[in-house]
Amino acid sequence: MLGVLWAVGAVFVVELVRDTWHWLSHVWPWLYRHHVWHHRVFRRDLSVASLEIYRKAQFYNDLPECAVMLVFAIAIWQLSLLSHLPGAAASSLGILYTAGFMLAAIARGLGWPRARELTDVTHKQGPFTEPPSAWFVNRTYHWRHHFDNDNAYYCSTFTFLDGLMGTALSLKGKTVAVTGASGTLGRALLVHLRQAGAKVVAFTSRPEDVVIDIAGETTVIPTRQWSVERVEAVDLRDIDILVINHGINVYGARTPDAIQRSLAVNAASALALMDAFLAMVQTDADRARKEVWVNTSEAEVSPALSPLYEISKRLLGQLVTLKRLDAPCTVRKIILGPFKSALNPYGVMSAERVAAAVVRKAQSGQHNIIVTINPLTWIVWPLHEVLTSLYFRWFSKAASSAPTPVSEAESLS
Numbered sequence: 001m002l003g004v005l006w007a008v009g010a011v012f013v014v015e016l017v018r019d020t021w022h023w024l025s026h027v028w029p030w031l032y033r034h035h036v037w038h039h040r041v042f043r044r045d046l047s048v049a050s051l052e053i054y055r056k057a058q059f060y061n062d063l064p065e066c067a068v069m070l071v072f073a074i075a076i077w078q079l080s081l082l083s084h085l086p087g088a089a090a091s092s093l094g095i096l097y098t099a100g101f102m103l104a105a106i107a108r109g110l111g112w113p114r115a116r117e118l119t120d121v122t123h124k125q126g127p128f129t130e131p132p133s134a135w136f137v138n139r140t141y142h143w144r145h146h147f148d149n150d151n152a153y154y155c156s157t158f159t160f161l162d163g164l165m166g167t168a169l170s171l172k173g174k175t176v177a178v179t180g181a182s183g184t185l186g187r188a189l190l191v192h193l194r195q196a197g198a199k200v201v202a203f204t205s206r207p208e209d210v211v212i213d214i215a216g217e218t219t220v221i222p223t224r225q226w227s228v229e230r231v232e233a234v235d236l237r238d239i240d241i242l243v244i245n246h247g248i249n250v251y252g253a254r255t256p257d258a259i260q261r262s263l264a265v266n267a268a269s270a271l272a273l274m275d276a277f278l279a280m281v282q283t284d285a286d287r288a289r290k291e292v293w294v295n296t297s298e299a300e301v302s303p304a305l306s307p308l309y310e311i312s313k314r315l316l317g318q319l320v321t322l323k324r325l326d327a328p329c330t331v332r333k334i335i336l337g338p339f340k341s342a343l344n345p346y347g348v349m350s351a352e353r354v355a356a357a358v359v360r361k362a363q364s365g366q367h368n369i370i371v372t373i374n375p376l377t378w379i380v381w382p383l384h385e386v387l388t389s390l391y392f393r394w395f396s397k398a399a400s401s402a403p404t405p406v407s408e409a410e411s412l413s
């Protein structure tokens with residue numbers, strides 16, 4: 001058992017070395033001169049632009065990267081042997097693992113038939129069948145390093161280092177729309193998303209444009225009016241990331257009107273927006289770049305002293321859990337504790353800090369963004385989410401009419 005831990009640990013550290021080297025290759029111009037060969041190779045559909053460049057890139061980039069990994073793999077093995085701890089010898093797996101990559105790079109560099117197809121997994125051609133994954137790098141995740149922002153998405157196998165560096169999601173240049181934009185959290189999100197490099201769009205149910213204050217400067221944000229009654233009229237075509245943030249709290253009311261409004265605003269309109277947005281995910285690029293973030297609240301699992309708020313947010317939370325089983329792009333949930341706002345004057349956190357944390361955690365790649373001071377939420381919410389998701393997976397089916405993925409090549413043709 002200890003041997004397995006040493007072996008897995010060695011592989012993990014070697015991968016960290018690879019990802020750190022990759023990051024260094026982007027920030028250190030001398031290294032970038034060699035690394036850039038790798039970036040010259042691929043077209044947007046991951047076909048190889050030139051076989052000659054592809055082969056060169058193996059010797060200028062992949063092989064040196066493997067050599068650095070090998071040096072560290074040997075050092076880890078030697079150090080672990082010196083520790084005399086049980087199972088330490090198993091850390092030699094790091095060397096074997098790296099040697100495999102080295103041989104593969106040589107085979108690709110020499111142009112051996114099928115070497116690319118068998119060993120260059122993250123650059124394989126073909127339609128993306130899933131959104132960027134959360135823990136392990138898949139093709140959709142890595143595509144973004146080449147064609148979304150090459151100063152992000154550095155990881156090759158585990159997404160750990162991107163998570164640590166906040167490079168698991170680049171907001172730079174992305175068009176991000178926020179509903180409930182004139183509300184307390186809405187405005188704070190617009191500020192932090194903009195500071196992270198996004199082009200923000202305010203979706204509001206009010207007639208006037210949304211204005212925010214950034215470092216003492218008043219800025220009018222491009223604004224689109226929308227209403228819960230006419231969700232289909234909202235133009236979502238140019239939106240890369242939709243943040244569904246609007247909501248109401250009817251407190252202790254339980255009139256028919258309060259029930260209708262809570263369900264319509266907090267759940268039904270959010271679902272309709274999400275459906276409309278997901279229907280626009282058509283191409284491989286959409287699958288890789290588009291995202292929906294849904295602000296559900298920790299009321300999904302804990303009391304908010306407002307039954308209709310809890311009912312409507314729990315319904316929304318469960319619908320998001322159900323829908324993301326088959327979602328064509330990334331769907332993040334935002335699970336917040338009480339913060340001070342028009343909706344909750346008794347909140348204890350500040351919307352400013354909450355918004356900063358939401359954006360930071362999204363950049364770290366978190367698919368479930370929890371910001372709360374309630375320690376129970378950190379235990380109860382993940383447990384509830386995993387069990388609910390498993391239950392939904394086992395007892396429901398994906399629609400057989402699910403759209404077939406359109407490859408980047410097809411979509412560009």
Ligand SMILES: NC(=O)c1ccc[n+]([C@@H]2O[C@H](COP(=O)([O-])OP(=O)(O)OC[C@H]3O[C@@H](n4cnc5c(N)ncnc54)[C@H](OP(=O)(O)O)[C@@H]3O)[C@@H](O)[C@H]2O)c1
Nearest residue numbers: 180181182183184185204205246247297338339341343344
């Ligand atoms: N405050 C908390 O303690 C807390 C905790 C957890 C989660 N949340 C969630 O965080 C989100 C933002 O809340 P907040 O605290 O910032 O409250 P807020 O200041 O009241 O903002 C909510 C915004 O939702 C929009 N909205 C309200 N009624 C609407 C309607 N009928 N149709 C369309 N939009 C409507 C409004 O924005 P526009 O006028 O721009 O449309 C409103 O300003 C909500 O989803 C809330 O449930 C809040």
